[in-house]
Amino acid sequence: xxEKILMKGNEAxxxxxxxxxxxxxxxxxxTPQNELPEYMARRLPEVGGVMVQAESEIAAINMVYxxxxxxxxxxxSSSSPGISLKQEGLSYIAAAELPCVIVNMVRxxxxxxxxxxxxxxxxxxxxxxxxxxxxxxxxxxxxxxxxVDLVRDAFALADKYRNPxxxxxxxxxxxxxxxxxxxxxxxxxxPAKEWATTGTRNHPGRNVINSLYLQPDRLEAHNEHxxxxxxxxxxxxxxxxxxxxxxxxxxxxxxxxxxxxxxSAMEAARQEGLRVGLIRPxxxxxxPEEAFQQAAKTAKAFLSVEMSAGQMVEDVRLAVNGQKxxxxxxRTGGMIPTPEAVLEKFKKILGGxx
Amino acid sequence: xxxxxxxxxxxxxxxxxxGQILAYAGMLEDKHVSWLPSxxxxxxxxxxxxxxxxxxQHVGSPVVTRPNLVVAMNLPSLDKFEVSIKxxxxxxxxxSLISRQPGRNDIEVLAVPANEIANELGNDRVSNMxxxxxxxGKRPMVKMESIHAxxxxxxxxxxxxxxxxxxxxxxxxxxxxxxN
Numbered sequence: 001x002x003e004k005i006l007m008k009g010n011e012a013x014x015x016x017x018x019x020x021x022x023x024x025x026x027x028x029x030x031t032p033q034n035e036l037p038e039y040m041a042r043r044l045p046e047v048g049g050v051m052v053q054a055e056s057e058i059a060a061i062n063m064v065y066x067x068x069x070x071x072x073x074x075x076x077s078s079s080s081p082g083i084s085l086k087q088e089g090l091s092y093i094a095a096a097e098l099p100c101v102i103v104n105m106v107r108x109x110x111x112x113x114x115x116x117x118x119x120x121x122x123x124x125x126x127x128x129x130x131x132x133x134x135x136x137x138x139x140x141x142x143x144x145x146x147x148v149d150l151v152r153d154a155f156a157l158a159d160k161y162r163n164p165x166x167x168x169x170x171x172x173x174x175x176x177x178x179x180x181x182x183x184x185x186x187x188x189x190x191p192a193k194e195w196a197t198t199g200t201r202n203h204p205g206r207n208v209i210n211s212l213y214l215q216p217d218r219l220e221a222h223n224e225h226x227x228x229x230x231x232x233x234x235x236x237x238x239x240x241x242x243x244x245x246x247x248x249x250x251x252x253x254x255x256x257x258x259x260x261x262x263x264s265a266m267e268a269a270r271q272e273g274l275r276v277g278l279i280r281p282x283x284x285x286x287x288p289e290e291a292f293q294q295a296a297k298t299a300k301a302f303l304s305v306e307m308s309a310g311q312m313v314e315d316v317r318l319a320v321n322g323q324k325x326x327x328x329x330x331r332t333g334g335m336i337p338t339p340e341a342v343l344e345k346f347k348k349i350l351g352g353x354x
Numbered sequence: 355x356x357x358x359x360x361x362x363x364x365x366x367x368x369x370x371x372x373g374q375i376l377a378y379a380g381m382l383e384d385k386h387v388s389w390l391p392s393x394x395x396x397x398x399x400x401x402x403x404x405x406x407x408x409x410x411q412h413v414g415s416p417v418v419t420r421p422n423l424v425v426a427m428n429l430p431s432l433d434k435f436e437v438s439i440k441x442x443x444x445x446x447x448x449x450s451l452i453s454r455q456p457g458r459n460d461i462e463v464l465a466v467p468a469n470e471i472a473n474e475l476g477n478d479r480v481s482n483m484x485x486x487x488x489x490x491g492k493r494p495m496v497k498m499e500s501i502h503a504x505x506x507x508x509x510x511x512x513x514x515x516x517x518x519x520x521x522x523x524x525x526x527x528x529x530x531x532x533x534n
Binding site: 004006031032114115116171172175176177178179257260261263264267334336338339340 | 374377378381387388389390391393394413414415416417419420
């Protein structure tokens with residue numbers, strides 16, 4: 001599989017999911033991610049899979065719950081308002097420990113908002129958008145190739161931890177085209193899931209998929225089990241990219257498509273002799289705290305650049321823990337930061353005017 | 355050299371396809387490319403546009419606010435994007451449909467009577483390929499063979515009888531771009 005293909009982000013996710021063995025997809029239309037369910041509707045029947053356009057997002061996420069409980073490799077996708085509707089289901093899925101992959105191609109909010117790119121669902125994705133103490137792994141690709149690679153990883157991680165995994169993109173990543181390569185062998189055999197409800201002929205005794213624990217002590221024990229699992233995820237699954245951080249006076253945090261804009265601004269800054277570096281979280285949860293703690297020893301200041309009014313900046317502040325100033329620059333509503341404006345912000349901070 | 359380009363026109367003029375073919379050809383030559391369509395409210399009446407980056411190095415921002423090349427297929431596109439071109443950049447406009455002269459004197463300007471040339475070739479709908487040819491005449495960032503190969507990939511097989519017409523349109527445009 002060495003051939004490069006020019007694909008739209010949404011379609012590339014679909015193809016990557018199918019190659020990762022996903023055979024079940026449940027969704028409901030919303031811009032800017034419609035090409036993904038459309039792709040699945042066309043392709044899944046060709047490989048013996050099922051795509052259902054549900055009557056609502058709520059129905060779709062509960063179909064995911066059912067399919068995941070029966071051991072299927074399953075995906076759903078939506079964009080911000082639709083992902084809000086899925087939150088109850090996500091909490092149930094996390095509680096019942098079911099592996100699945102959820103794609104959010106974030107658009108401007110709050111409310112119905114707009115259809116242009118945004119990153120203002122960071123809190124919802126990383127802090128538990130539904131009720132109760134639960135966590136999802138949240139993966140934030142910055143290019144279509146990385147998105148394709150992360151889709152494959154997302155399914156594996158979901159199975160490994162029996163936990164929902166979210167791919168957090170944005171309208172730009174969904175709509176744009178870039179060359180992608182599907183490097184890995186197609187997944188044909190899924191790992192055995194002894195806990196799945198596949199019928200008592202297939203497993204000894206009853207398998208129960210449930211999130212209801214009416215006895216407080218049993219619910220607390222279940223929660224403690226979940227927290228131990230989340231602690232393992234936090235210890236093992238942190239991913240980030242760091243560029244030019246070693247000698248940087250200013251370390252910038254940015255994820256997803258915004259990180260590319262920051263990278264362009266950083267390269268322009270370097271040409272002018274400004275020492276700017278970038279830490280790009282690839283997992284938004286678990287957040288790469290240590291990378292920021294290390295950088296705080298040498299950098300003079302931090303800046304978080306986001307397509308939001310300032311959400312990830314709080315995690316940067318927690319990691320830097322008051323050792324150095326942490327600034328913020330963001331655009332909202334579907335407006336995209338320009339490399340020129342980001343460079344100006346660098347200059348203000350480094351010139352002591354911020 | 356990083357080519358940061360915006361292709362704009364009204365729906366049906368083939369601006370999205372023009373950009374996609376150029377990006378595809380760049381990919382075939384192992385260049386780094388990105389293609390980003392407008393999909394927002396500006397598409398509803400007025401200009402559809404796409405941003406294409408063709409680069410030797412990785413593509414940073416796929417969003418370009420100061421392009422070094424703009425293709426304007428209609429007047430609203432010229433009005434919107436002429437001001438954004440970097441000094442020293444190139445503006446290619448469709449003089450068949452745009453009667454006003456561009457006002458900038460710090461950029462290079464190429465007028466292409468795209469619809470007239472396309473009509474002479476027998477089909478108005480290849481005006482986009484005339485302009486893409488002119489672009490390559492001026493800025494040979496990819497080889498014409500790669501554009502031909504990209505066309506074969508992107509056009510569905512039942513449209514392949516139109517390949518030679520498209521190739522002639524590209525050649526006419528390229529000749530114009532070369533000589534101006």
